[in-house]
Amino acid sequence: MDRKIPIGILGATGVVGQRFIQMLEHHPWFEVAWLAASDRSEGKPYAEAVRWRLKTAIPARLAAMQVSPATPDGAPKIIFAALDASIAAELEPRFADGGCAVVSNSSALRMQPDVPLLIPEVNAGHIHLIDRQSWRKKSGGYVVTNPNCSAIGLVLALAPLYQRFGLETVMAVTMQAVSGAGYPGVASLDILGNVIPFIRNEEEKMEEETRKLLGQLNGSKVIPAAFAMSAQCNRVAVEDGHTESVSIRLKTKAKPEEMIAAWNSYRAEPQELRLPSAPKQPILYVEANDRPQPRFDVDTGSGMTAVVGRLRPCGVLDWKFTVLSYNTIRGAAGAAVLNAELLKAKGYLE
Amino acid sequence: MDRKIPIGILGATGVVGQRFIQMLEHHPWFEVAWLAASDRSEGKPYAEAVRWRLKTAIPARLAAMQVSPATPDGAPKIIFAALDASIAAELEPRFADGGCAVVSNSSALRMQPDVPLLIPEVNAGHIHLIDRQSWRKKSGGYVVTNPNCSAIGLVLALAPLYQRFGLETVMAVTMQAVSGAGYPGVASLDILGNVIPFIRNEEEKMEEETRKLLGQLNGSKVIPAAFAMSAQCNRVAVEDGHTESVSIRLKTKAKPEEMIAAWNSYRAEPQELRLPSAPKQPILYVEANDRPQPRFDVDTGSGMTAVVGRLRPCGVLDWKFTVLSYNTIRGAAGAAVLNAELLKAKGYLE
């Protein structure tokens, strides 16, 4: 590839928008060429419009880039979108209609039948739903989405088991980091020394997205996976990394060593295609009896590996384990970047 | 009552020992007359032996009290014990053998068939196991225990449902406060911005104690309740208050308003007997969709009320809810004090 592909970022000033910029700074294929945010930011240099919340500095080229209006005119043909759901519901179709490939992190269109909800290691084949989208037919534009930040870690842990042993039941209780709520997001007075046992719409998203992700593409739609599923979501005083206590019942009996082997050996298209953001190992099982922990494990695989531990028998279902994933990387910006890499590898960015 | 009953505290310098002292400072029936701790503390004034970790000051009378050796000679006949399990396994039988009523917070003897594991609002009748203890027959001494700090909140929430609707299945995931690990306990480097998905032996204790607590006394032993049970335990950066995400299946169908009524109207012997430490309402259901939270709800009923919230249908079992209880009060010192009050009311302290 001689020249990098120009991409745009919708919602560039938010926490996920910032992660897009950080992750794309040295990307071998893509190059940020356009930034858009709310009206308030329009026309300002990015460095002035953003309240930058990452440890690495704003890339100098982007610091000076003027924030564009959030309309498809003049936007690149590939758009990473990190918008609030209500805004995404309005803007994402408009960009798809304008001929853009919209790679979205928002929940707005995830459950729409003709919109792929993708984890490239899990259901890359669902990408073909794109061809069913009316935008695609009309303007060439389309929308693909990645799941909710809590669903991604869970589904990565479930996929190898689902494929090898089948799943009957899944119960997950999350302990989610504050960065998942954006910025300013959770007030310090709400979370210091506290647990908040509620995140709006999160349990519903986890339950329905998990089944769509592990579902079967059947022509124009995805038939959701058939297992029973229940999620409870909590917010804790952690900066980055969602931890989940999971219990499952399998269809076929499995020994723990088989399950661990299923996790550790799991490889899929992103690994075979050597997509730039694909971790070598999408799932890592750690043996220590008190891991995974956000403090120590969240950066595994540059934040793209789901870390699983504590596999043990469950007194109600079959097995219990803990899974951790980096919510703003594997669970948001990194998920979308990997989706875009898959689109490129599959010829959808031409 | 003319004179208060003298009591002793074994393990008086630990976090739970300190809570005993705090809770008994103005107790209408009991008066601390004896303090014992490890050899290191023996002979020192209590204020010098202890690293006091509570917000209220050490009562002046006790600050000056000399720490006694941890032997039954010279100890009062009623002993509150807050010892590590390994030490408790050795010392508690020795005190019972020496004729003491040992009211223990330790796990050492909880599952022994002839030792009552008590929550006075739940299974006051199990107290009669005392009469089966060989110590009782020999010296008059005996041991009663209260459950693990995570089991208490759960069982308080389950008891009204169990009694009214029956239970088939219980799954609980805890988010436990650091005070549950004693002092110094959890290192700050381990928990700041972190979740630790492991607490040694905690899941096992929750699973077996819950069934003993809700079990049926049958002559000389308790037949454990028959439901399936699974617990997952996590440590979070909260000072006080264990939060639990619970899912249950009932034997009989119940409407949410019936379950809420069962919780809010629940009263038992401690309330009828007006035991001094019994909360007016052992369980409180809060309507706000983001409660209970440690920060706001842990002190409910002076820390003796379990606070339940977020009742909603479960996609796997029947119902999900959150329960919070104050781990060092209702889950430890307050539990033992209430046990002692029940013993007194039932004539076991004469």
Next chain:
Amino acid sequence: MDRKIPIGILGATGVVGQRFIQMLEHHPWFEVAWLAASDRSEGKPYAEAVRWRLKTAIPARLAAMQVSPATPDGAPKIIFAALDASIAAELEPRFADGGCAVVSNSSALRMQPDVPLLIPEVNAGHIHLIDRQSWRKKSGGYVVTNPNCSAIGLVLALAPLYQRFGLETVMAVTMQAVSGAGYPGVASLDILGNVIPFIRNEEEKMEEETRKLLGQLNGSKVIPAAFAMSAQCNRVAVEDGHTESVSIRLKTKAKPEEMIAAWNSYRAEPQELRLPSAPKQPILYVEANDRPQPRFDVDTGSGMTAVVGRLRPCGVLDWKFTVLSYNTIRGAAGAAVLNAELLKAKGYLE
């Protein structure tokens, strides 16, 4: 007193407004009769307008009270004001002009020459500035203010030393709690595991308010105290309680025991007049070498006592010490309530 005096609260939905309601719930003299907040809240029942952030419940009577428009018409004659400075600058004069006694926690008018900036234990005499206010002459209304939350703790610690030994130099570095920034205030992503070495305008306020508070009333104005003063302000991950590391140079030599005696024995008009919110001891010196600490000491004197510790020689000035005070109580709502009590005792509420 037969009937309680009706008072109103401007800015009733904020963190300090909530504290007013909490502190006045059982007040022997005052009774909340009117609540006002921003336009958004107007007309709603208070419980619906407020995002209540305190551990105690909203008093039932006030939960149902309708939020009034923020205008003097129909407002009681005594108004507690907890407004942002920019809004206070506009509204407080309007209420004073309308004949109200405005007891303000805002910084807007604190440094205005004819507005008393009061700590009743320190400069009760400054109250007579009221008589110089044009509002007072015209409508009977007036404004009194309490200092910034960081200045109050500092000045309480300085006052006994200033009065007995004189002060030449004061340097203070603060570590301030997040509740000082209101709600939602500091984002959790900004403060978890962090220190923010900047609070807008805070250093300036501390420096000028401290000198006005310890200044001399001279007819129509206060001549600021003449010592040199420097403040540095930091935000830390503490819920409640501002801690300050202070160094001072005295005019007259003092022994540490004399300074400690000056603190512990300090009493002033609020104590002599037995004002309901006055702590018995406005300043408490603690001997332990690692105190005061927010976790253990913030509630001293129901949050109205400044706690001092760690007095030791300074290698540059004369002495170093640490002072802690409860920022939303002694440093805000409690300060204003005590001001109002002083006004009442001095006949300014008739």
Next chain:
Amino acid sequence: MDRKIPIGILGATGVVGQRFIQMLEHHPWFEVAWLAASDRSEGKPYAEAVRWRLKTAIPARLAAMQVSPATPDGAPKIIFAALDASIAAELEPRFADGGCAVVSNSSALRMQPDVPLLIPEVNAGHIHLIDRQSWRKKSGGYVVTNPNCSAIGLVLALAPLYQRFGLETVMAVTMQAVSGAGYPGVASLDILGNVIPFIRNEEEKMEEETRKLLGQLNGSKVIPAAFAMSAQCNRVAVEDGHTESVSIRLKTKAKPEEMIAAWNSYRAEPQELRLPSAPKQPILYVEANDRPQPRFDVDTGSGMTAVVGRLRPCGVLDWKFTVLSYNTIRGAAGAAVLNAELLKAKGYLE
């Protein structure tokens, strides 16, 4: 250099010992060849002896390395020592006596007249004190030390000012991270939501070490710098990074832009010699008005750069500013590694 120089680590299992291992994993000159810790660890594989607290994994080669007894027999000739002061006082002389170059992070010998207390960017010339040590004469062994973790950040910020403008007075108030206390170190119950205004001996160390570091080598001893100095030390709920609020008086007047230039342009021997662990820029001034902050700035220069900000006039002395440095890297392990690199470059490791 064909072969790497074998080095040993005394106190290899502690938090600083772990940092040594992490920082030396890919070091171009040095190679860990020997690990020693307390008796309890002796003979065990390192991975079993240590409670590893860093995010990166234990290097595989060292995980399997057997922990040696803490005696000079069989130890390499270069020893990094990360011992508690009381143990260091005994062991460090023993290793120097045995012919080892002891590069120590402990406070035990720092203030001994013939022991260099070094920050290579500040006082590299003090290294020649080595030649005065009796160990050196006898066995070739010697001891060099790096300062206390709080002194290093401060002195890096002061050195350019001291050299260019002279210093009359320094006042510093620290807000120190919990990792500075080792592991388990600060109990979570002590620091969650809290500030502890006391760290044993820390203020004394900062005051005397700062003056020795900026002192003048005069034959066999260092004449301490003559400015007045006062430090106050606090512990806060931060994992890594000590923040300090500093006030200074200069000998010569300086404009802020001159001071900022002095900081940003500061280079010294480690930069000229291109020592492997030397940051390109030892001090970085950040312009944002709310920086430096541990969360965002601690990793600057791989944790080896002191970050300064908020320069503004002081109402008592001349100037105020904030400095941040990474306590376990620049303030401990990195400091010692840089010292060893300086020793190598100066021919002291031959």
